[in-house]
Amino acid sequence: MRYIASTLAAAAAMALGATVAIAQPSGYTGPSNAPKAVAPGTYTGPSNVPLMTVKQLLDTGRDDQVARLQGRIVSFEGDERYIFEDATGRITVEIDNEDFPPGQTVSAEQRVELVGELDKGLRKTEFEVDRVTLLP
Template sequence: MKPLFIFAVLTLASFQLHAQYKGPQAAVQQQIKAILDNPKDNQGVRLTGYLTEKLSHEKYWFSDGTHQIRVEIEPEDFPAGEFDENDLIEIHGEVEKDFLESPEIDVEYITIKKIN
């Protein structure tokens, strides 16, 4: 009985448990239309396009050329270099969807892709 017990313990010890990560995922390249059609609060996003207009302190319109979405950008989240509405940028952030409001993106950082 003792050898059988040792065999069982060694056999079970050799099996590895494979846990999977269930935390936040890396931001996936998105289209603005997909976010507007099905906004998911706190969803990580990466969008490429243009800041087209400043709406207020920290609020802007961001466009991919077809659709636009409101974004919130704090001063410290802007890149060191200057850019304008003609320069292609990539924003990384999270979707904010409040009850009875249009979704917006809370920008975490911006990468300048192409300066015209």
């Protein structure tokens, strides 16, 4: 009887361990039959979101105003914060990693278009980016 109880306990522990291993596959780099995640598509047609300069956005922009900016991301400031520059000025932008173009790198020399909204507060003003598109 003791043998059966210990065998059942060992089997339960192995089953629990197998469940944990399956639920947490981090670090596994071997082959997988799991479906691959598909990157979401991006619309590239015309837009009614106004194209603005940094100066126009800073001078006349309202909090939560949606806008497009074209220029360059010139530096990384940490914590998803970057400095964006066009011919009229600079603004701090917040860009989540998933908002960059999938599979592409962006250098400080690469022209980009940012779509997002202005976050205008009493102590800080920044542009919260929803999408980064590389420009030719």
